[in-house]
Amino acid sequence: xxxxxxxxxxxxxxxxxxxxxxxxxxxxxxxxxxxxxxxxxxxxxxxxxxxxxxxxxxxxxxxxxxxxxxxxxxxxxxxxxxxxxxxxxxxxxxxxxxxxxxxxxxxxxxxxxxxxxxxxxxxxxxxxxxxxxxxxxxxxxxxxxxxxxxxxxxxxxxxxxxxxxxxxxxxxxxxxxxxxxxxxxxxxxxxxxxxxxxxxxxxxxxxxxxxxxxxxxxxxxxxxxxxxxxxxx
Amino acid sequence: xxxxxxxxxxxxxxxxxxxxxxxxxxxxxxxxxxxxxxxxxxxxxxxxxxxxxxxxxxxxxxxxxxxxxxxxxxxxxxxxxxxxxxxxxxxxxxxxxxxxxxxxxxxxxxxxxxxxxxxxxxxxxxxxxxxxxxxxxxxxxxxxxxxxxxxxxxxxxxxxxxxxxxxxxxxxxxxxxxxxxxxxxxxxxxxxxxxxxxxxxxxxxxxxxxxxxxxxxxxxxxxxxxxxxxxxxxxxxxxxxxxxxxxxxxxxxxxxxxxxxxxxxxxxxxxxxxxxxxxxxxxxxxxxxxxxxxxxxxxxxxxxxxxxxxxxxxxxxxxxxxxxxxxxxxxxxxxxxxxxxxxxxxxxxxxxxxxxxxxxxx
Numbered sequence: 001x002x003x004x005x006x007x008x009x010x011x012x013x014x015x016x017x018x019x020x021x022x023x024x025x026x027x028x029x030x031x032x033x034x035x036x037x038x039x040x041x042x043x044x045x046x047x048x049x050x051x052x053x054x055x056x057x058x059x060x061x062x063x064x065x066x067x068x069x070x071x072x073x074x075x076x077x078x079x080x081x082x083x084x085x086x087x088x089x090x091x092x093x094x095x096x097x098x099x100x101x102x103x104x105x106x107x108x109x110x111x112x113x114x115x116x117x118x119x120x121x122x123x124x125x126x127x128x129x130x131x132x133x134x135x136x137x138x139x140x141x142x143x144x145x146x147x148x149x150x151x152x153x154x155x156x157x158x159x160x161x162x163x164x165x166x167x168x169x170x171x172x173x174x175x176x177x178x179x180x181x182x183x184x185x186x187x188x189x190x191x192x193x194x195x196x197x198x199x200x201x202x203x204x205x206x207x208x209x210x211x212x213x214x215x216x217x218x219x220x221x222x223x224x225x226x227x228x229x230x231x232x233x
Numbered sequence: 234x235x236x237x238x239x240x241x242x243x244x245x246x247x248x249x250x251x252x253x254x255x256x257x258x259x260x261x262x263x264x265x266x267x268x269x270x271x272x273x274x275x276x277x278x279x280x281x282x283x284x285x286x287x288x289x290x291x292x293x294x295x296x297x298x299x300x301x302x303x304x305x306x307x308x309x310x311x312x313x314x315x316x317x318x319x320x321x322x323x324x325x326x327x328x329x330x331x332x333x334x335x336x337x338x339x340x341x342x343x344x345x346x347x348x349x350x351x352x353x354x355x356x357x358x359x360x361x362x363x364x365x366x367x368x369x370x371x372x373x374x375x376x377x378x379x380x381x382x383x384x385x386x387x388x389x390x391x392x393x394x395x396x397x398x399x400x401x402x403x404x405x406x407x408x409x410x411x412x413x414x415x416x417x418x419x420x421x422x423x424x425x426x427x428x429x430x431x432x433x434x435x436x437x438x439x440x441x442x443x444x445x446x447x448x449x450x451x452x453x454x455x456x457x458x459x460x461x462x463x464x465x466x467x468x469x470x471x472x473x474x475x476x477x478x479x480x481x482x483x484x485x486x487x488x489x490x491x492x493x494x495x496x497x498x499x500x501x502x503x504x505x506x507x508x509x510x511x512x513x514x515x516x517x518x519x520x521x522x523x524x525x526x527x528x529x530x531x532x533x534x535x536x537x538x539x540x541x542x543x544x545x546x547x548x549x550x551x552x553x554x555x556x557x558x559x560x561x562x563x564x565x566x567x568x569x570x571x572x573x574x575x576x577x578x579x580x581x582x583x584x585x586x587x588x589x590x591x592x593x594x595x
Binding site for chain 2: 013015016018019020022023026087088104105106107109112120158184191192194195196197199200211212213217218221222227
């Protein structure tokens with residue numbers, strides 16, 4: 001992560017842009033603003049960016065198509081600002097390539113936490129660091145080994161595969177569909193209960209209290225995420 | 234946004250009434266002229282039946298008083314024009330007197346029915362208007378509220394405010410109240426959506442534990458400083474429901490428990506399988522619910538007289554909760570509680586569990 005990451009805010013509402021600018025400024029980000037999808041896409045091609053914060057309801061373009069176009073050439077983390085009661089929209093955006101979402105109204109702290117997670121993941125991907133640490137758990141992606149409080153945990157192949165996919169996106173949500181496809185293959189996309197049962201088994205092995213998971217947390221109606229320790233969920 | 238009060242209300246009502254009476258008389262006149270024109274060619278013996286038309290039309294369109302006027306003139310007109318002696322209001326024939334008595338009875342019954350229909354229709358219109366109004370107002374309020382909540386969250390963490398105890402406590406007040414307002418607006422939006430569009434659940438298999446953890450996480454700020462115990466049975470079956478709907482319903486029950494019990498008391502959430510149901514219970518240590526109110530609390534806009542004055546609320550939360558759970562074939566009930574405190578319970582049906590993954594995975 002560079003010293004002052006650059007964030008592009010694409011939102012048509014001036015009052016939202018204003019507090020986002022103030023909040024990111026205080027957190028030492030360099031902030032760029034655009035009001036429309038078209039202008040946002042243009043800026044994204046012209047300026048090197050570390051993060052894009054994209055409002056879902058822009059007047060000129062559909063959020064998912066902006067994400068798809070950005071993903072055509074860029075891997076920059078994208079966080080979507082969405083409204084409540086639209087699980088289907090969230091899933092669509094995540095599967096189009098968005099990294100995460102926050103639901104309006106949201107607090108700046110919440111957005112900054114998501115932003116930092118996305119930046120960290122991007123930096124880890126760039127450096128090729130093979131070990132992902134979440135709370136008391138560490139996952140060594142190169143050695144395919146998982147340690148809980150330093151003690152090796154034995155996982156079944158599917159349990160490991162599930163954890164691996166989540167670890168590759170550590171901190172961000174991975175949708176149910178993507179997990180089903182990655183672990184069981186495309187023809188099992190309908191069998192969402194496989195995932196529920198496997199998650200239960202995996203939680204028993206990696207969580208201190210499987211009934212109140214701190215690491216493998218559920219985003220109801222959307223997917224799962226690997227959270228970072230007891231203070232973030 | 235301005236709301237103009239109908240200050241000319243009684244005046245407008247009077248004018249509406251006069252218009253109604255006038256139209257009622259006009260219809261009776263039209264009926265009489267038509268009958269007079271037809272009578273040389275058409276043998277109509279019981280003309281009074283025809284005069285039921287103005288009564289019903291007036292009752293449906295303009296209400297009771299114009300209908301009564303139509304009824305009285307509907308007796309006068311045949312007595313004067315059709316019943317001997319003609320051009321005289323007196324009636325001699327017993328058959329015609331029976332006609333008129335029958336008319337009065339039938340007109341009274343159908344008129345009353347028509348007035349009831351009219352009231353029901355007006356109420357439905359008013360309700361639609363109210364829902365539309367609530368929907369658009371709530372939407373209009375949400376946008377600025379997102380700005381307020383976001384801006385105060387920035388203020389709360391800015392050094393100038395963080396260092397000043399008074400200012401930061403004020404910012405916290407704004408944050409808390411804006412959050413509460415947002416919850417109320419969300420309820421209004423949910424309620425209008427439920428009554429306008431109905432609920433279209435997206436059913437999927439879900440671990441009930443995730444629903445409970447989700448609901449408690451969402452209400453975390455409301456539960457701050459409280460002891461919350463959770464007791465979830467091992468190996469609960471998966472539920473086949475819309476997880477988002479059940480999570481918000483459970484959130485409403487938790488919020489209700491937090492609102493109506495002293496802030497230093499415990500709230501417990503438990504889940505267990507009872508025969509063919511997964512029962513999720515929220516128990517508080519408040520004053521409980523009198524047996525007579527256990528069903529009423531789920532009515533739309535119902536506020537218990539015990540809290541209506543002291544605790545703010547819209548009377549929508551539990552009504553929403555019930556609608557959401559019932560959309561997933563579950564049910565919500567309130568129990569008075571054995572000792573103290575209210576017990577709220579969501580029952581979700583246990584469906585035959587889906588076939589497990591048959592691939593070997595060891």
